[in-house]
Amino acid sequence: VVKRIGIIGTGIMGADHARLLTDAVSGACVGGVFDPDAERAGGVAARSGGARVFADPYALIGDDGIDAVLIASSDATHEEYVLACVAAGKPVLCEKPLAPTTEGCARILEAEAAHGSRLVTVGFMRRFDPGYTDLKAVLDGGEVGIPLMIHHVHRNPAAVPGIPGSALITNSAVHELDITRWLFGEEITEVAVHTPRPSGRAGGTRDPQLLILTTESGVLADVEIFVNARYGYEVRCELVAEEGTVTLDAPPPTSLRRGGLHARELPADWRPRFAEAYRLELQDWIDGTGRGATAWDGFAATYVAQACVAALESGERHVVGMPSIPRLYRG
Amino acid sequence: VVKRIGIIGTGIMGADHARLLTDAVSGACVGGVFDPDAERAGGVAARSGGARVFADPYALIGDDGIDAVLIASSDATHEEYVLACVAAGKPVLCEKPLAPTTEGCARILEAEAAHGSRLVTVGFMRRFDPGYTDLKAVLDGGEVGIPLMIHHVHRNPAAVPGIPGSALITNSAVHELDITRWLFGEEITEVAVHTPRPSGRAGGTRDPQLLILTTESGVLADVEIFVNARYGYEVRCELVAEEGTVTLDAPPPTSLRRGGLHARELPADWRPRFAEAYRLELQDWIDGTGRGATAWDGFAATYVAQACVAALESGERHVVGMPSIPRLYRG
Amino acid sequence: VVKRIGIIGTGIMGADHARLLTDAVSGACVGGVFDPDAERAGGVAARSGGARVFADPYALIGDDGIDAVLIASSDATHEEYVLACVAAGKPVLCEKPLAPTTEGCARILEAEAAHGSRLVTVGFMRRFDPGYTDLKAVLDGGEVGIPLMIHHVHRNPAAVPGIPGSALITNSAVHELDITRWLFGEEITEVAVHTPRPSGRAGGTRDPQLLILTTESGVLADVEIFVNARYGYEVRCELVAEEGTVTLDAPPPTSLRRGGLHARELPADWRPRFAEAYRLELQDWIDGTGRGATAWDGFAATYVAQACVAALESGERHVVGMPSIPRLYRG
Amino acid sequence: VVKRIGIIGTGIMGADHARLLTDAVSGACVGGVFDPDAERAGGVAARSGGARVFADPYALIGDDGIDAVLIASSDATHEEYVLACVAAGKPVLCEKPLAPTTEGCARILEAEAAHGSRLVTVGFMRRFDPGYTDLKAVLDGGEVGIPLMIHHVHRNPAAVPGIPGSALITNSAVHELDITRWLFGEEITEVAVHTPRPSGRAGGTRDPQLLILTTESGVLADVEIFVNARYGYEVRCELVAEEGTVTLDAPPPTSLRRGGLHARELPADWRPRFAEAYRLELQDWIDGTGRGATAWDGFAATYVAQACVAALESGERHVVGMPSIPRLYRG
Ligand SMILES: [Mg+2]
Ligand SMILES: [Mg+2]
Ligand SMILES: [Mg+2]
Ligand SMILES: [Mg+2]
Structure with missing residues (x-):
């Protein structure tokens, strides 16, 4: 079959x-x-x-x-x-x-x-990444207590110069929007965006950005999104909870000592970083076990992303005002 | 002599x-x-x-x-x-x-x-910490290019329950205010403070907090200050620049493998972490080489801390409006 | 099909x-x-x-x-x-x-x-472990130059008390014997075994042991095998070459800060550590691409293990005296 | 005064x-x-x-x-x-x-x-290095149980080409001979030296070498000494004990992300690595608290080094045969 x-x-x-x-x-x-x-x-x-x-x-x-x-x-x-x-x-x-x-x-x-x-x-494949599932297992297992904050970093080495600042949110940070919803099992209710002077490498794009998200229960998530970070591709986060913290950095299995450095190599893009996540996402989908993101999750990610774009443009805090979840996606 | x-x-x-x-x-x-x-x-x-x-x-x-x-x-x-x-x-x-x-x-x-x-x-001793001086040397040496952001984390295991939220800024985060000024050699011009739901361990204090600082040239600094972090004392930061980043985490020289963990020990308070900084600060002061923070630096730290307290209370962004530096402290 | x-x-x-x-x-x-x-x-x-x-x-x-x-x-x-x-x-x-x-x-x-x-x-599954294949790719890519030494560590938390010391070699260190042959593409020609006083946890077994292997071209490999290491399961190595070294330690994707420690969890046995290796080994076997260990590799591993057992018993260096490889396994 | x-x-x-x-x-x-x-x-x-x-x-x-x-x-x-x-x-x-x-x-x-x-x-300054004193404190505090093995690595980037192989022992590995005696508080009783093919960078010197030392109580210490390691200066060790292990690697306080790597810098020679050890050694000597190595320790280090040189030349295990400690240095 x-x-x-x-x-x-x-x-x-x-x-x-x-x-x-x-x-x-x-x-x-x-x-x-x-x-x-x-x-x-x-x-x-x-x-x-x-x-x-x-x-x-x-x-x-x-x-x-x-x-x-x-x-x-x-x-x-x-x-x-x-x-x-x-x-x-x-x-x-x-x-x-x-x-x-x-x-x-x-x-x-x-x-x-x-x-x-x-x-x-x-296809929010990060939900299948062994690092993120570890992180969620530690949180759900109560090992660090009640969550309070999460710091996300999401960096790409280079993007097309001059793309609109909104693209950083809708194309890239949308992964953190989804992961934050998934990790805490609740909606994002308020957003704000802070920006430093843009990188001279960004061709006019407002890059990097710092998104500030608040969830229903009051968890504060910040997301550094930086698509011209030059040095490599990297996704990391640290979850801060009442009794301790959990960091996801997913180091590669080997390190090199060479030329005055002790170093681990960083990938050039997201595919090696999330290769295992894609495989597991597909296997799960084929198995029909339904752990992937639903259409509602897809809607919610786009909805919050739009609120962040509005916050980027206005420079103000925005209330998300998410519609209530349809019956089909409850429970 | x-x-x-x-x-x-x-x-x-x-x-x-x-x-x-x-x-x-x-x-x-x-x-x-x-x-x-x-x-x-x-x-x-x-x-x-x-x-x-x-x-x-x-x-x-x-x-x-x-x-x-x-x-x-x-x-x-x-x-x-x-x-x-x-x-x-x-x-x-x-x-x-x-x-x-x-x-x-x-x-x-x-x-x-x-x-x-x-x-x-x-006595802003961190200016003498070998970690911070390394960080500044890398930045000033141009190894990572123009700075754009810095993420600070500052955690204490426990504080007196119920202290006012402003105390986190004036007692603790003031170190990051000083270090940010010192690192970039410029003033902080705008501040905002975001807070999650407070930790249940804080006895009513608004703890933790996330300070957002902007400097004259547009560097964006965020500071997580968390004085009831429970697990230990920790000060870290990551400087994000146009060509790369520098992380200060100051790991201890040894690690243990025991009981299912590979671990490094964290100090219980700031004294072991900054013991060397204190020694070097005192030696520098005795030598009269004048690398320590001046009265102007002390004024500026308090001034920005007050702006952060106002931002905490109002929930809005605040322009700092620092007075101009007196002649005695220029150059 | x-x-x-x-x-x-x-x-x-x-x-x-x-x-x-x-x-x-x-x-x-x-x-x-x-x-x-x-x-x-x-x-x-x-x-x-x-x-x-x-x-x-x-x-x-x-x-x-x-x-x-x-x-x-x-x-x-x-x-x-x-x-x-x-x-x-x-x-x-x-x-x-x-x-x-x-x-x-x-x-x-x-x-x-x-x-x-x-x-x-x-089923020498380690040949499919992403860490070992990374290590071999770095070596074969010339990034660190000509290999000179490799230090292996292989630890299990506990073994049956009182098993013969030879079992550490034939059951456990045999993986390092195979990996050493595979990594350098040559035979092990000489072996010696050094032992400290045995662990009081080993019930009389000569545990741990330090195997010293020399390959045809003169690479020196040492293997710490310790089957009552208590704290967890761990396999690591560092390859030392003329221009640099490569370390395989395969850290898990997340780390915890809790109770005074910043820690990564170690597995309790080999299965989580090599889960991906087993999957890839089976997929490769099903695909018929033939990258797995051959019968000759199986013979050679047993042959060298027997030489190590003799060296353990005599306390002397032993020349392995491997027969020449049959035609079927050449090239 | x-x-x-x-x-x-x-x-x-x-x-x-x-x-x-x-x-x-x-x-x-x-x-x-x-x-x-x-x-x-x-x-x-x-x-x-x-x-x-x-x-x-x-x-x-x-x-x-x-x-x-x-x-x-x-x-x-x-x-x-x-x-x-x-x-x-x-x-x-x-x-x-x-x-x-x-x-x-x-x-x-x-x-x-x-x-x-x-x-x-x-002047065996390593006895004052905060890393080594941490290591000894953990061991003496019983946190990892009875010691069984220690693995030392000692690398310099370059040496004068063609120096005799004995110089690696008497000039460099002698530090590990002293530290091993100091750490366990007992004498080294037996030694052996294994060597791979020499590095092509060594100009004929037998470099690297692997020393194998046994102490009175049966602790097994191995020492990789490699004086043309090219990539930098590095001293590390891992102490293996009945309940766990302790690793000394003394990472610098900062790390860099740049050019596809996440890296910590390694020093070019021993002076930055042991700067603090020298300062503490001198302060201790001035204070007259007598924690430094005695003349007997100096004698013993030279004595064991000579046994290692003999083992290097013969290719055999050598019994050290240390004379008994004079009354002046007991207790
Ligand atoms: Mg996707
Ligand atoms: Mg102070
Ligand atoms: Mg197997
Ligand atoms: Mg010296």
Whole structure:
């Protein structure tokens, strides 16, 4: 009983997912692929045990030989493909963001509500990272007591010069927004954004930024997002609780002594850092155990991100004002 | 040519300074001590090579056998003793704060201006900590480029329950206020304070807090101050610059593997962490090389701390509005 | 094309392998299981998607519904099962040791030579550990120059009191013997064993021990093996080369600050430490890419272990005198 | 009561000691200096508060204005100067080695015995290093139980090419010989030396080496000594005991993230690593508290070093056969 997955979008992420489904996940194969670039789709299909290449994404979604769909296409297309999957009654794993706007996300919530059961998973892969699951296990096990603060650091070596400051929030810090909700099991209620002078390397982008988030129970989370950090890719956090703290820094297994330094190597981008998270996310999705982010989580992440963008622009604290969670996602 | 130091206040800090001056600093001895508790003063004098015990602090300040004065008495008394030293024309090292109010600090600035040369050093010992001086050397050496942010963490295991939240700023975070000014060589211009729900261990104190500071050139500094952190004493920071970051965490020289853990021990309070800083601070003061914090630095630290207290109380961003630096402290 | 694996031995290791093959490896399922304890076999079969339970291991090996065999039975039975697999022309993954004696291993080499191609893989899983493969990649990439020494540490929290000292070598240090051969791609030519006074926790066993190994090209490897180390399970090494060193210590992703310590947790046994290695070993075996240890590697590990046991007993350096590698395993 | 120290030998070490005695030690000054290079002596004297320059080392030793003598001259001259100090009844701190030969050391023991009390301290400064004293405190406090093994690593970036292999033992590893004796409070009874192929950077020297030492109670110590390690200077050890281990690695207070690495800087030579040890050693010597290495310790270090040199040359284990400790050094 091998699930046949259809992949929409065979860029870096889609190709990576195809490889994992083919080589490293139990109970799955790539049944079909679609990409606007048919040659690229063909290459991925060939490396995926001879999957079918579809000329039309909706044909793929509707095909009887496709059991479930993975969406790794451009952000703007996520909504329509997810809605088509829901309409077809097929499970779908959609890369973040679920949709770039809260309105788009809301339409998906409505469609899923109309369908009557959950079909949508959002690719917030960090929820499967062994570091983050360790962190949550320590917190939930009561080893450090009641949480009070968390400090996040999220750095990329370089970004396209001059992108809008909002992109740091919606593309990058959105992972911390999701993780903060997931870790504490509650909503973010208030946000603020502080910015230093921008890095001269950022081409005018307001980079870095410091987001300040408050949760329902009063946990304070700060997020340094810095997409032109130059030295490498790094994601870290320290959870501060009443009896102690937990730090996630995920050091690599080896260190070098060379040239006057004792050093550990940092990855150049997020893929080596979260390779295991992606594998576990896919295995969990194939197993149908449902630990991934729901459509509601996708909506909430976009909703809070929009509040942060507003706070960035106004320089003021913003109350998030999250709508209440629909019945389908409770409990 | 051994300098004879008079010590006012022989509590924990004063006794520690007496020991260092006697046992570990070149060119100094304890010439006299005063404490309201004469027995305590006598004990320190006995352990300091037979220093004289004074019954009156002003007599000590004025005595011909005393070359310079170290003030380690209660905060409220600092101003009057410092003013007496300036009046007597004697160098004085005053534990922080220079005075609890900006008005008190300003009176010392005026006295020193009237005297016409610098006599006052404020005991911001972190400026002599090998970790902080390393950090500054890396920054000043251009190894990581232009600074953008700094994240500070400052934790004590326990504080008196129910102290006012302002005390976290004026007693503890004031060290980070000073270090931030010293590190970047510029003033703090704007402050804000965010707070999570308070720790249940704090007896009602708003603890922890997150201070957000902006400097003249636009560096953004955040300071977690947490005085009931339970697990131990810890001071850390990470400086984020355009080409890289520098972290100060000062690990102890040894680690233990025992009971399922690979661990480094954390100190129970600030004294072991900053023992070397205190020694170097005293040696520098005795040598007269003048690298310690000036009366202006003491004034500025208190001034910014007051702005932070106002920001804590209002929940708003506050512009600091620092007066301009007097001629005596320029260059 | 899913490979149907027959598992002989469903103790801790066999059950773990069954779980991985079922849940976490692509292209494999458990086709059948055998264990002298039929109830235990039945439980594993039930958790493995309804695999068949065999009453006879040779029937399992010979069954047309079994494509390949995994042997996780008691050490003494390895040889006969491996020989049966070779006779049946089926690929076999045998947990270490290939056989407890060099004679037993030699009979397998002969059988495989008679068969004419390689069928046997030995479960030296560390070759697939991301830490060890990192280490080898750094070495092979020339980043630290020509290797000169390696220091290994291998500790278990507790062993059965009073086991013979030779068991530390044949059961535990044999992993380092294999890794040393694999890392440098050459044989161990000379061995010596030094021992301190034994731990009072070892019930008379000569524990710990320090093995000293020399390779063909003159690399010196030392191995601390300590099976009653109490504090936890730990495997580390530092490779010393002409231009630098590489350390493998594989820290967990999170650390705790609590109770006066900043600590990382150590595992209680080898399974969490090498969980990823086991998964990758099985995936590689299923993929048939042949990076696992061969029967020759299994023979060589046992051969060098026997030389170490002789060195332990005599207190003298021993020349290993490894036979030359058979044609089947060259190149 | 400032002790006036006469310094014989004003090379790097002597000049460093002069600076510490002048600037960083309480209760001492440099009273006189001698060096065969009178100009060099004059420079050090000038930087030492106007100390006298002596033209004759024996005149310095005998001078009434010199209370104690520090010997930092070439190794071959140590014996005669120490004997002159003993004859003059003056305390003397002699850089290691006490004398290059056991016979030379023995003559000093005889002289001191004839004098009837201890005057000689040997400059094994590591006994004062905060890392080593931490390590010993943990061991003596029973936190890890009875010691079984210790692994030492001692690396220098470069040495003069082609020096004899014995020099690695007598110049460098002698520090580990002393520390091992000091840490466990017992003698080394048996030694062996293993060597890999030498580094191509060593110009023919047998470098690195692995010394294996056994103490009276059966602790096994191994010492990697590598004087052309290229990457930096480093001294580390891990003490292995029945209930846990203690590692001394003395990380610097700051780390850098830059260029794809998270790194701590390693010193280029031993002086920054042991700067604090030298200061504390001198302060202890000035205080006369007698925690430094005695003439017997100096003799024993040379004695064991000679046994290691014999073991290096023979390739065999050597019994040390240490003479029994003279009455003067007991208890
Ligand atoms: Mg993602
Ligand atoms: Mg202070
Ligand atoms: Mg194994
Ligand atoms: Mg020395």
